[in-house]
Amino acid sequence: MKWSELCIHTTNEAIEPISNILHEAGASGVVIEDAEDFAKERPTKFGELYELDPADFPEEGVILKAYLPVNSFLGESVEQIKQAINQLLAYNIDIGRNFITVSEVNEEEWATAWKKYYKPVKVSGKITITPTWEDYQPVSTDEIIIELDPGMAFGTGTHPTTVLSMQALERYVKNKQTVIDVGTGSGVLSIAAAKLGATDIYAYDLDDVAVKAARINVKLNKAGDIVTVKQNNLLDHVQVNPDIIVANILAEIILRFEQEAFQLLKPGGIFISSGIIQAKKVEVRQALIAAGFDIIEVNQMEDWISIVAQKPE
Numbered sequence: 001m002k003w004s005e006l007c008i009h010t011t012n013e014a015i016e017p018i019s020n021i022l023h024e025a026g027a028s029g030v031v032i033e034d035a036e037d038f039a040k041e042r043p044t045k046f047g048e049l050y051e052l053d054p055a056d057f058p059e060e061g062v063i064l065k066a067y068l069p070v071n072s073f074l075g076e077s078v079e080q081i082k083q084a085i086n087q088l089l090a091y092n093i094d095i096g097r098n099f100i101t102v103s104e105v106n107e108e109e110w111a112t113a114w115k116k117y118y119k120p121v122k123v124s125g126k127i128t129i130t131p132t133w134e135d136y137q138p139v140s141t142d143e144i145i146i147e148l149d150p151g152m153a154f155g156t157g158t159h160p161t162t163v164l165s166m167q168a169l170e171r172y173v174k175n176k177q178t179v180i181d182v183g184t185g186s187g188v189l190s191i192a193a194a195k196l197g198a199t200d201i202y203a204y205d206l207d208d209v210a211v212k213a214a215r216i217n218v219k220l221n222k223a224g225d226i227v228t229v230k231q232n233n234l235l236d237h238v239q240v241n242p243d244i245i246v247a248n249i250l251a252e253i254i255l256r257f258e259q260e261a262f263q264l265l266k267p268g269g270i271f272i273s274s275g276i277i278q279a280k281k282v283e284v285r286q287a288l289i290a291a292g293f294d295i296i297e298v299n300q301m302e303d304w305i306s307i308v309a310q311k312p313e
């Protein structure tokens with residue numbers, strides 16, 4: 001199928017309103033190439049992409065790319081998009097150069113375009129995540145490599161909430177332990193637990209797309225024998241008593257099962273919770289204490305919090 005690629009050179013402040021206009025016009029996905037993203041200083045490689053290619057970014061401003069099917073309405077759609085963008089001036093939104101080009105592309109080209117931005121990333125002291133299509137060579141002998149194809153599931157491994165979870169797993173997982181991963185997404189945390197020495201791992205997700213992606217990634221990383229992937233709501237009907245439970249899920253959801261996590265964990269067991277926004281930190285911390293946990297770590301990356309709690313011996 002043929003698609004039309006619309007390239008709009010604009011400004012940072014116009015990203016959101018123009019993205020809305022493009023979505024309303026029927027665009028399937030918007031790619032943002034922001035000159036500031038390339039120039040941004042990165043204090044550490046943890047959780048960040050590296051080796052960004054300057055050729056993918058504009059020298060200044062922002063380029064938005066959107067994809068519309070080529071059909072007889074295309075001309076009208078493009079005209080409507082142009083008019084709607086010009087109307088933003090009435091709201092004092094700086095639309096910058098507002099230089100618009102339209103070209104034809106093949107479906108395969110744009111469906112896989114995002115892949116070029118997904119590079120190997122060192123997310124913790126030992127763990128590097130690499131997409132399946134990159135030929136990555138380890139830099140040191142104790143480096144742990146996780147190969148991922150996230151597909152449509154959450155979990156490229158580079159999100160701050162995942163990185164915080166993975167760094168905590170690296171500190172707490174010991175050989176031969178049992179780990180439960182609640183909200184496994186692409187399976188990345190279960191695979192990390194397996195590569196860190198756990199030998200009995202249960203990966204649960206409510207979403208069947210995630211379950212499929214996790215199964216593929218677990219196999220890809222040769223962890224199929226020790227990781228059981230299952231569609232499940234939180235810890236419902238789980239009867240395993242783990243050494244560690246990891247859950248990178250929103251605070252509101254953590255607050256639904258912290259008591260169950262406490263019941264299931266072995267004495268001395270660790271509950272790693274992540275995906276918590278600042279505003280929810282105190283509430284989650286208090287709920288964990290009320291359930292019986294001792295708080296042993298509170299960590300932060302960008303605006304995200306992760307709490308590590310322990311069930312007393």
Ligand SMILES: C[S@@+](CC[C@H](N)C(=O)[O-])C[C@H]1O[C@@H](n2cnc3c(N)ncnc32)[C@H](O)[C@@H]1O
Nearest residue numbers: 154155162183184185205206207210233234248
């Ligand atoms: C933020 S993602 C984390 C993915 C992965 N663990 C990571 O760290 O990158 C949260 C995942 O939790 C899953 N989820 C949401 N509600 C759930 C529930 N009630 N039971 C199980 N999984 C759930 C979502 O489908 C999603 O895959």
